[in-house]
Each structure stands twice: as C-alpha cells, then as structure tokens.
Amino acid sequence: xxxxxxxxxxxxxxxxxxxxxxxxxxxxxxxxxxxxxxxxxxxxxxxxxxxxxxxxxxxxxxxxxxxxxxxxxxxxxxxxxxxxxxxxxxxxxxxxxxxxxxxxxxxxxxxxxxxxxxxxxxxxxxxxxxxxxxxxxxxxxxxxxxxxxxxxxxxxxxxxxxxxxxxxxxxxxxxxxxxxxxxxxxxxxxxxxxxxxxxxxxxxxxxxxxxxxxxxxxxxxxxxxxxxxxxxxxxxxxxxxxxxxxxxxxxxxxxxxxxxxxxxxxxxxxxxxxxxxxxxxxxxxxxxxxxxxxxxxxxxxxxxxxxxxxxxxxxxxxxxxxxxxxxxxxxxxxxxxxxxxxxxxxxxxxxxxxxxxxxxxxxxxxxxxxxxxxxxxxxxxxxxxxxxxxxxxxxxxxxxxxxxxxxxxxxxxxxxx
Amino acid sequence: xxxxxxxxxxxxxxxxxxxxxxxxxxxxxxxxxxxxxxxxxxxxxxxxxxxxxxxxxxxxxxxxxxxxxxxxxxxxxxxxxxxxxxxxxxx
Numbered sequence: 037x038x039x040x041x042x043x044x045x046x047x048x049x050x051x052x053x054x055x056x057x058x059x060x061x062x063x064x065x066x067x068x069x070x071x072x073x074x075x076x077x078x079x080x081x082x083x084x085x086x087x088x089x090x091x092x093x094x095x096x097x098x099x100x101x102x103x104x105x106x107x108x109x110x111x112x113x114x115x116x117x118x119x120x121x122x123x124x125x126x127x128x129x130x131x132x133x134x135x136x137x138x139x140x141x142x143x144x145x146x147x148x149x150x151x152x153x154x155x156x157x158x159x160x161x162x163x164x165x166x167x168x169x170x171x172x173x174x175x176x177x178x179x180x181x182x183x184x185x186x187x188x189x190x191x192x193x194x195x196x197x198x199x200x201x202x203x204x205x206x207x208x209x210x211x212x213x214x215x216x217x218x219x220x221x222x223x224x225x226x227x228x229x230x231x232x233x234x235x236x237x238x239x240x241x242x243x244x245x246x247x248x249x250x251x252x253x254x255x256x257x258x259x260x261x262x263x264x265x266x267x268x269x270x271x272x273x274x275x276x277x278x279x280x281x282x283x284x285x286x287x288x289x290x291x292x293x294x295x296x297x298x299x300x301x302x303x304x305x306x307x308x309x310x311x312x313x314x315x316x317x318x319x320x321x322x323x324x325x326x327x328x329x330x331x332x333x334x335x336x337x338x339x340x341x342x343x344x345x346x347x348x349x350x351x352x353x354x355x356x357x358x359x360x361x362x363x364x365x366x367x368x369x370x371x372x373x374x375x376x377x378x379x380x381x382x383x384x385x386x387x388x389x390x391x392x393x394x395x396x397x398x399x400x401x402x403x404x405x406x407x408x409x410x411x412x413x414x415x416x417x418x419x420x421x422x423x424x425x426x427x428x429x430x431x432x433x434x435x436x437x438x439x440x441x442x443x444x445x446x447x448x449x450x451x452x453x
Numbered sequence: 454x455x456x457x458x459x460x461x462x463x464x465x466x467x468x469x470x471x472x473x474x475x476x477x478x479x480x481x482x483x484x485x486x487x488x489x490x491x492x493x494x495x496x497x498x499x500x501x502x503x504x505x506x507x508x509x510x511x512x513x514x515x516x517x518x519x520x521x522x523x524x525x526x527x528x529x530x531x532x533x534x535x536x537x538x539x540x541x542x543x544x
Contacts, residue, residue, distance in 0.1 A: 277498035288494040290473070291523070336471040337523045339500045344454050344526075346467035379494045435494040436486075448493050 039143055058144075059226040062235035067264035068096040070418055071256055072271055073242050073279060075099025076108040077218075078396055078403065079271035080225035080236070081411020082418070084142070087232035089412070090419035095234045096265075098258060100241035104222030107274055110341075110373035111404040112296050112318065112330045114309050116153040116213035117178055120169040123429030123441040124382060125176050130426045131409025132178075132212060138408055144224030146216050147323070152308035153213030156188065156195075156358075158202045162313055166208040173210070181209045194305065196360050202314035204358075213309060215320050221407055245283050245393070253283065253392035269394040269418050271410075274374035275339070276397035283390045288379040288435045289398055292333045293372040295343035297351065299365045301325030310358075317354030326368060329355060333375060333401070343372040375400055379448045382441035385414055386423065386432040394418055395432060454526050456519065459533055461512040468511025475504040475518055475534075500524055506534055 037043065037056050047055055070086060072079045075097045086092040099105075115135050117128035139146050157163045163182075170180035184206045189197060197204055226236055237260065246255035246262060255264040272279050277287050306321040319329035331351035334343045348370065356363055378384060378398030383406065388395050396414045399406060413424035423430070434440055435448075457463045474497060480488040500523055507517045516534035521527065 275500075277496070278500050286495045286497065288496065290496050290498050291500070336521075337473065337498065337503065337505070338526065339524050340526050342526075344466050346465070349467070436490050 039145070058223055059230035059236055062096070062230075062237050064096065064098075064237050064240065064258070064260050064263050065235065067255070068235070069094040069266045070269060071095075071263055071265035071267075072097045072269045073256065074106075074271035074273075075103035075226075075236060075238065076106050076271065076273070077104070077221050077225065077407035078108075078273070078399075078410045078414070079269075080222060080229055081407050082269060082271060082396070082414045083234045083236075083411075084225050084229035084232070085412045085415035086419060087229060087234055088141075090415055092419055093233040095229075096263065097229070097234060097236050098240045098242060098256070098263070099236070099238050100259075102238050103226055103236060104219055106272075107373040107375070107399075107403055108222045108407075109219055110296060110371055111218055112320070112328050113215045113218045113322075113404060114153065114213070114318065114320065115148070115216055115405040116210055116309070117405075118153065118155070118169065118173060118180065118208065118210045118213065119443065120172045121441050121443055124443065125172060125178070127409055127413070127426045127430070128406065129176065129178050130412065131406050134408035134412060135216065135405075136212075138216075138221075138224070142224040142228040144220065144227050146220040146224050148214070148216045150212050150214040151320075152209055152211045153311075154183070154188075154191070154207040154209045154308055155311045156204050156207045156313045158205060158314040160205075163205060170208050179210055179212050181211070183207045183209050191307065192310065194361065195358055199357060202312075202357060207313075215309060215322075218404060221404075225411070242279060242282070245390075251391060253390055265392075267392055267394060267418055269396060269414060271396040271414065273376040273397055273399045273403055276376050276395070278339075280388070280395070280397075283388070283393055285388055285390065287384075287395075287397065287432075289384075290337055290377045291339055291374050292335070292377045293338040293340060293343045294330065294333045294375050294401060295347055295351070295370060295372045296328070296330040297348070297367060298322070298369045299327040299329075299362070300368045302327070302365060312354050312358045315350075315354035315357060317351055317358065319355060327362065327365065333377065334372075338372075339374055341372050341374055343370075375403075379435055380440035380442040381444060383410070383430050384432050385410065385417060385427045385430040387417070387421075388432065454528070456507065456509075456517070456528065457531055458509050458512055458515070458517065459531060460515055461509065464509070464512055468509060469517075470508040470510050472506035472508065472516075474499070475506045502529065
C-alpha cells in the first residue's frame with residue numbers, strides 16, 4: 037500500500053481499524069537469485085537496493101528472529117558523515133545523501149531529523165584535530181563548521197562551562213547530521229523491498245552453507261529447510277564470525293557488547309546530537325523527551341546482548357561532567373547490542389575467498405548511520421561483482437596488505453570506531 | 454560480572470582490564486608475514502567458553518587466566534596466568 041495524506045485520512049475515518057500490514061511475511065521458496073542473511077537495517081536495505089537499483093527482485097532476506105531485533109533496534113539512532121579518512125569520508129557522505137531522500141524513496145516516514153551533530157572540544161590539540169577533520173569534510177563537499185566557545189554557549193547554554201578540568205572550548209558541527217527513528221528505518225526498507233517482490237523470512241536461522249564440488253556456495257541450510265541461492269550475502273554484524281565460521285572463514289573481528297541508555301522523559305533540552313570530547317559520551321533527545329545516550333563498549337568479548345555496571349557508571353559520569361543538572365534525571369532503560377569490532381574501526385564490504393559468498397561486516401559502533409549507504413554498495417557488489425567506487429577500500433584483505441582505515445591511528449585493537 | 458581474584462577475593466569488574474583471548478601466541482621473530490597477520494588481526498571470536506587474559510590493575514596487579522562463557526558471561530575458572538609475578542611466588 038502507498039502512504040499519503042489521503043491514506044491517513046481514509047484510515048482515520050474508519051477508526052484506524054483497516055490498516056494493512058506494511059510488509060509481507062513470506063515463506064521460503066526453493067531458490068533465489070540472491071539470499072541475504074540478516075534482517076536488520078543493512079540486510080533489508082541491501083535487498084531494497086538490489087530490487088530498485090539493480091533490477092534483481094528474486095531476493096530473500098533471512099532473519100533468525102524478527103526483523104530489526106538486533107542492532108537495528110538497539111542503537112542511539114545517530115546519523116552523520118563527519119569522517120576524516122579516504123574510504124570513510126566519501127562512503128558516509130553517500131549514506132547521508134541517501135538518508136536525505138530515504139523517506140521519499142521508500143514512501144515511509146522514518147522521522148529523519150537533521151538537527152545537527154556537534155563534537156565538543158576541550159583542548160587546543162583537540163581543536164586542531166577537529167579543524168583538520170572539518171577541512172577534510174569541506175574539501176569533500178560535506179558541511180562542517182568549527183564553532184568557538186561563544187557560538188557553543190549560544191547554542192547550548194546549559195552545558196557546564198566552568199569545568200576546570202575539561203573546559204568546553206568549542207565544537208565541530210555538522211548541521212546535516214542528526215537522528216532517525218531506527219525501527220521505522222527497518223520497517224520502511226521492509227515495506228519498500230516487500231513491495232518490489234523481496235521475500236522477508238523471519239524465524240529462519242541459517243545453520244550452514246551448501247557448497248558444490250568446487251566449493252562455491254550454492255545455498256544455505258536453515259531452520260526452515262534448504263534454500264538455494266545464486267549468491268549469498270552476509271549482513272549479520274555482531275554474529276559475523278559465527279556465520280563466517282560455517283564457511284570455514286576467520287575474520288579480523290571481535291564481538292563486543294555496547295550499551296545504550298534512555299532517561300525518563302523531560303521537556304525539550306538538547307537541540308542536537310552532542311558528544312563530549314574529554315570522555316566518551318554522546319547524547320540526543322528523543323521526540324518523546326527521553327535522553328538517549330551511550331559511551332564506550334564494555335571491553336570484553338561478549339555475545340550476551342547485555343552489559344555491566346562499570347561502563348554504565350563511566351557513561352553517566354561523562355554526562356554529568358558535561359551537564360551536571362542531569363544528575364536529577366532518572367535512568368529509564370538500558371540495553372546492550374553486540375558489535376562487530378573490526379581491527380581498524382572500519383567496516384568490511386567485500387567478496388570472501390569463498391566463491392558465491394559476500395561479506396558485509398565490521399561496523400563497530402557505527403552501523404546505524406551507514407544503513408542506506410551500506411545497503412547501496414553491498415547491493416552493487418552483489419549485482420555487479422565489483423565494489424562500488426565508494427567502497428573500494430573496505431576490503432577484507434586490507435589487514436594483510438596494510439591498507440587499514442584507522443581513524444584513531446591506534447593500530448590493531450578491537451575497540452576502535 | 455564479578456571476578457574472584459585468587460589473591461584478593463571477589464572484586465567488582467571495574468578493577469580489571471581485559472586483554473582478550475589467551476590462545477594466540479606471539480610468533481617467533483623469524484616467522485613469516487602470514488603468521489604475524491594471523492596473530493595480530495585474526496580472531497576465533499568464540500561464542501561459548503573462552504580462555505582469556507585479565508589484569509587486576511585495581512588490586513594485586515596480577516595477570517589472570519579466566520575461563521568465561523561469552524554467551525552468558527558465566528565464569529567457570531580463574532587462575533594466575535603463567536609467568537605472572539604472583540604465580541612465580543607460588544600462590
């Protein structure tokens with residue numbers, strides 16, 4: 037069905053009792069041209085771009101639980117394209133441009149809100165680093181503004197500007213950054229992909245790969261039977277190593293838990309997405325009024341989708357350092373998601389050494405903002421067998437060749453982003 | 454998660470730092486590039502019981518070998534890591 041002011045009016049006049057399901061819950065066929073493992077934002081976006089941009093409509097998305105039940109439903113909903121290294125800069129801007137037209141493309145309200153993302157700086161060295169990143173962005177046609185203290189004070193007068201240890205000196209602002217409603221992104225892609233004939237199959241866990249005599253992947257074994265495939269794409273960040281292991285692959289990835297938090301609802305306070313530069317704390321305010329915030333990963337390997345108290349304490353301390361008045365706000369909810377922490381903090385979108393198997397993994401902290409871009413370039417790779425020009429550096433073999441994309445410049449550690 | 458340090462007793466997680474999987478061994482100096490690549494970058498990333506190195510920086514500063522389930526965070530065994538200072542004195 038197509039959503040418009042008229043469909044809304046019609047539904048309202050009939051008491052909202054006649055809304056149809058927005059996407060089709062399919063049962064698996066014997067074979068598809070492309071099977072995508074993982075019904076999160078990235079998998080569903082890939083399916084939609086395959087169908088809409090590349091004309092491949094005989095596609096299935098397999099999800100072991102319900103769509104959007106993994107990291108797509110567990111993030112802090114931030115979108116931005118403020119990256120500094122070749123490889124990342126262009127790719128995330130591609131993604132940002134797709135966010136800007138997503139709702140029209142999908143005919144679905146994903147509540148994309150370009151309220152701005154500001155990274156605060158607290159020292160001269162950090163200002164210089166931000167100035168450099170901002171210049172890199174502007175050279176690449178991305179909006180960036182370096183704000184001084186007076187401009188930050190005007191924009192966010194509620195910050196603690198008297199902090200002697202971590203004085204706010206200014207910030208790097210990307211006005212086109214912001215937030216989007218994470219579940220609606222999943223439903224929107226499901227709605228649009230399903231409308232083009234993509235089968236979305238839930239409660240269908242992949243348990244193995246079907247290989248021919250040459251080792252080529254020709255399908256998957258699932259909890260709902262064998263499904264043949266011309267090509268298989270993995271978009272299962274958090275579980276990439278587990279799925280890749282079924283094909284005999286070891287990845288440069290560790291799975292770690294990242295927590296996120298929501299406070300009780302308060303009146304409108306935070307006008308944008310804001311990050312604390314002297315610790316690790318990022319926050320925005322949802323339309324319902326809750327402060328949505330997060331910080332570091334817990335720091336130990338985990339598949340448990342729940343975290344522990346030390347990081348919760350650390351994150352809240354970061355928030356308190358920036359805005360002491362939130363100490364009186366109660367925490368409402370807290371949850372954890374499992375991140376694919378790659379060894380340079382950047383993603384992998386590439387063919388694997390196994391013929392017929394394609395990999396989309398390693399999103400670290402940052403998978404949500406990449407959703408449309410990731411779907412677009414992964415669809416390109418699956419359809420054309422060559423990487424999209426904005427994803428040529430996200431190679432699986434870059435760790436062997438030394439062509440890492442390490443924004444922090446810290447080397448091989450699974451705690452980068 | 455709380456960790457029972459063999460020297461200090463049960464302590465909260467914040468006192469400890471994680472190093473990761475205890476299985477990989479640094480290749481010998483003459484080992485080829487493949488061995489170094491494997492050691493530095495590739496991971497088993499076990500979903501299940503894993504042997505890990507933890508450092509009790511907020512306590513006795515000993516390295517510990519912790520056997521922990523990454524699916525549940527359940528810890529089944531903790532012992533001093535081989536070569537750790539406290540291990541040498543026969544704890």
